[in-house]
Amino acid sequence: MPSSSPASAIPTAALTGLVLAGGRGQRMGGVDKGLQHLHGQPLAAHVLARLAPQVSALAISANRNHDVYAELGAPWYAQVIADTLPDYPGPLAGLLAGLRVAGTEWLLSAPCDSPWLPADLGARLAAAVRAQNTLIATATTVNAAGEVSLHPVFALVHTSLAGDLAAFLDAGERKVRAWYARHTAAEVVFADERAFYNVNSLQELAELDRA
Template identity: 35%
Template structure:
């Protein structure tokens, strides 16, 4: 049985730790940060959505449909809620915009686990840390999510506790979940890409 699954790249937020810059649009080796995650998730979902609150026209240039939070300043859950509200698919993959090194693979594991469980949300633990925004939501999470947000709560972790979200362990993958939250981390990511380019050209020269 084929189940429709949509995906969302979360690009809202204040980016305070990045000095207020629009994180998703920061250029990493000439490509906006959010595009790294979007390009990897898009082939695996029916429709990929971009959840953003500022620079909507800029995001739209990349061809994926953009959804603005129906209520702003609710944090990542506000973005997820706004997308769940609009989609027809019964499942939604969630990714942050700041994970250029994430590799596919985890999404198959999390899908299998969530479908064989009665939980409405599943998220990844990478062996070191819980990665709350590498997640899969069933559309049935919409109603408890609405209730949670209406009660004035915003915290992702608190919501996951409330709905007894499934924690899926995907160990030995911490590098793939490296998040860019500060300008220093952004510089580090640039250096990692330079290093990878150098190694690649060394390999090519040996051929």
């Protein structure tokens, strides 16, 4: 994978990418969302391809079909990891698993259902944590009407926060933004809303596939 661009305040070598694919897929009828196809490739494959140039290593958070995800990640040697908590507790559990296995200082996460994530996601979030001296940075978008949308699972998180996140989850907490609120998190505004589009239903996916 290539080194980071001069715009990045943190070298690519310090980043591990994490594709969050461990959900129930309830809005898709319970299917494994990351393995549903768009233009001939699983959604997770699109995300892996987008993340790969931005990081030095990759991991996939998945709670089923590990063999399939392992094959999917093989071109980038992505390891497949499962939640350590039962019953699909949400994206924070996947993030925790990623923080624990990352061999780098930082973890860059993205959901498996956002095939057009920004090519400069890592560089811009990295620049924000350095500029604002934080351990977390997340993405937001603002539309033409000035309405702000938060995209909290597109995040850069320092791996030193694994212990704090484990304690938060052990206390029964599950909300991503509630955990971020325990820390100072930088928010980076991206202009392209489409880059953060996430597929929520099989019908939506079929319509995109035909487009």
